[in-house]
Amino acid sequence: MTATGTARTHPAARPQTAPTPAGAADSAAPPAPAAPGQAAPPAPAAPSAAVPAAGSGSPPPVPSRTRARPASLTARPSSPAARAARRLRAAALRSAAVLALLALWEAAPRAGLADPTFLPPVSEVAAAWWELAADGELGEHAGASLLRSFGGFGIAVAVAVPLGLLIGWYRPVAALLGPLLEVFRNTAALALLPVFVLLLGIGETSKVSIVVYACLWPVLLNTISAVGSVDPTLVKLARSMDLSTPRLFRKVVLPASVPAVFTGIRLAGAVSILVLVAAEMIGAKAGLGYLVNASQYNFAIPQMYAGIVTISAIGVAFNQLLVTAERRLSLWRVPAA
Amino acid sequence: MAKIEFRSVSKAFPVKDRDGGAFTALDGIDLDIAAGEFLVVVGPSGCGKSTLLDLLAGLTRPTSGEILLDGAPVTRPGPDRGIVFQQYALLPWRTALGNVEFGLEATGVPRRERAGRAREFLDLVGLAGFEDRHPHELSGGMRQRVAIARSLAYDPDVLLMDEPFAALDAQTRESLQDELRRIWQRTGKTVVFITHGIEEAVYLGERVAVLTSRPGRVKEVVPVRLGPRESGAHGEDVRSSPEFARYRHDIWTLLHDEVARARRLEKEEAAA
Structure with missing residues (x-):
């Protein structure tokens, strides 16, 4: 999460927003109150100076990425090399803790701080992982797991987002269903696993269903609250333009809800892997959860750790993917101060 | 024929806590607005100014009376009005x-x-x-x-403005006021502008309608004859002219009692 935070403030555009609002607003107007005194102060007036020059009809000579240009002109004397160095340093900082953990993992069993039988050094785990990967076994298990968790996750998102939009839009429905949804959300999905197995058997259906179930609630509840917190003036605006309800949804409610909906989706992404692995430990012939469990039974400890590491790698990668998608879809958001 | 006609328009809202009670926001509003006119509505806070605009926009319906736009009753929002x-x-x-x-x-x-x-x-x-x-x-x-x-x-034929400059700093507000006058003159729109600022009302309006505090009624409509407001023609500032001060004072006097009454009402309500 912290990595996300630092990354979000990163875009070089940010400091650029500072100079524009203050002065340019009103010096852009024809009866410019600030202008008479000095002849165009150099730096902050740059964007507004371009304004009067622009002809009324033709598009002004401002590139589509307006913020890129002043940024490269004023601040930022850094060369590509300096930038690469900075990026390298940031990457080093971000991976330092993980590398430290790996080093500890390698050293502790070797130094006799941990029993190497139960905690083999990371190099052994890596070798076991490589072996599993090479003979295709790991791919097979990972494939089975990914299919189930992405399948369940996808179904849950496809159902929960439209449903949440509908429920959220009709306030009385939201008030009526709210407590019930809270009950479902707070019922640990895994507690219901026996019920799913009873009803749906021990095959794929019950596993995918439990993932769907677990992913449904965070997305649904976040979507409902997202719709509820859409700025009422925006709705009023759309109403005053006589926008039909479906268009109001598409043009106002949906885009305004994206950030909050995505928070729910990200939670669901984490949950989908968590729940699936547990389900696979109980009744499965394939999957990473099964691999971990079976390796433990057979006392193949490095293989067990290889399975665990794969699970966490998939979790991190999936989260990163969702974070990237989220950032793409909510670039417009006011950067958190 | 007037562009917009309010004919004894009243609007009441049901009140939740008091049983069966209703809160009268506007009571018997009669007002004609000519095509291309710049009308400013001033009133103490909570006098139903915004309700007036919502009614005209078609976002809510009057409890009684009717609003005519080009002779036809307003029943719903439409692209002929912009907010x-x-x-x-x-x-x-x-x-x-x-x-x-x-x-x-x-x-x-x-x-x-x-x-x-x-x-x-x-x-x-x-x-x-x-x-x-x-x-x-x-x-x-x-x-x-x-x-x-x-x-x-x-x-749109009609521009409805609900305290549009209230959140801006004084200088920005003045430059936008000038600009709005310029745009109004250039486009010939009918403008209904709501504000609680007396100076803003005098500066912008061709006529200023003063509302009473709850329930909102039209206390008086003051025609403002100031000629061109834009400074720069001879460099003088209209806001400091004696006529401007007189209009400002007239409207201030009209509003003063209302503001005092609104404050008293508010206090009573808070005490109850």
């Missing part, structure tokens, strides 16, 4: 250009024409060159300019 809100109401995920286009999409302007028209109106409000900025990259004054451009772009 400018105090809080700008810009879509934060769209650029300035996209926000102006939003009004054009809503009113069914063909896609090909939208971008060109949106640019033209951003230019009109002095924002050429800022088309690609998102609202959070613009100052308050610029945001309100975008909102004004959006309302003008789909060419």
Whole structure:
């Protein structure tokens, strides 16, 4: 999460927003109150100076990425090399803790701080992982797991987002269903696993269903609250333009809800892997959860750790993917101060 | 015939806590507004100014009476009226250009024409060159300019403005007031402008309607004859002229009792 935070403030555009609002607003107007005194102060007036020059009809000579240009002109004397160095340093900082953990993992069993039988050094785990990967076994298990968790996750998102939009839009429905949804959300999905197995058997259906179930609630509840917190003036605006309800949804409610909906989706992404692995430990012939469990039974400890590491790698990668998608879809958001 | 006619319009809202009670926001409003007129409505806070605008916009219906627009009763919102809100109401995920286009999409302007028209109106409000900025990259004054451009772009006959400059600093407000007068003169729109600022009312309005505090009634309509307001013709400042001061004082006097009464009502309510 912290990595996300630092990354979000990163875009070089940010400091650029500072100079524009203050002065340019009103010096852009024809009866410019600030202008008479000095002849165009150099730096902050740059964007507004371009304004009067622009002809009324033709598009002004401002590139589509307006913020890129002043940024490269004023601040930022850094060369590509300096930038690469900075990026390298940031990457080093971000991976330092993980590398430290790996080093500890390698050293502790070797130094006799941990029993190497139960905690083999990371190099052994890596070798076991490589072996599993090479003979295709790991791919097979990972494939089975990914299919189930992405399948369940996808179904849950496809159902929960439209449903949440509908429920959220009709306030009385939201008030009526709210407590019930809270009950479902707070019922640990895994507690219901026996019920799913009873009803749906021990095959794929019950596993995918439990993932769907677990992913449904965070997305649904976040979507409902997202719709509820859409700025009422925006709705009023759309109403005053006589926008039909479906268009109001598409043009106002949906885009305004994206950030909050995505928070729910990200939670669901984490949950989908968590729940699936547990389900696979109980009744499965394939999957990473099964691999971990079976390796433990057979006392193949490095293989067990290889399975665990794969699970966490998939979790991190999936989260990163969702974070990237989220950032793409909510670039417009006011950067958190 | 008047462009807009309020005929003994009343609006009451049911009150939740007190059983069966109703809160009368507006009571028997009679008001005629001519085509192309700039009418300012002033009143103490909570006197139903915004309700008046919502009614005219067709967002709510009067409890009794009717509002005629070009002789036909107002029953629903329509593209013949554009609103400018105090809080700008810009879509934060769209650029300035996209926000102006939003009004054009809503009113069914063909896609090909939208971008060109949106640019033209951003230019009109002095924002050429800022088309690609998102609202959070613009100052308050610029945001309100975008909102004004959006309302003008789909060419409504009537512009409804609900304390549009109240959230701006004094200098920005004055420059936007000038600009609004200029735009009004250029486009010939009928403008209904709501404010609680007396100076703003005198400066902008051709007529100023003073409302009473709850329930809102029209206390008096003051015609303002000040000639051209724009400073610069001879460099003088209209706001400091004796006529301006007289109008300001007249309206202040009209409002003064109402404000005192509104404050008393508020106190009683808080005590109850």
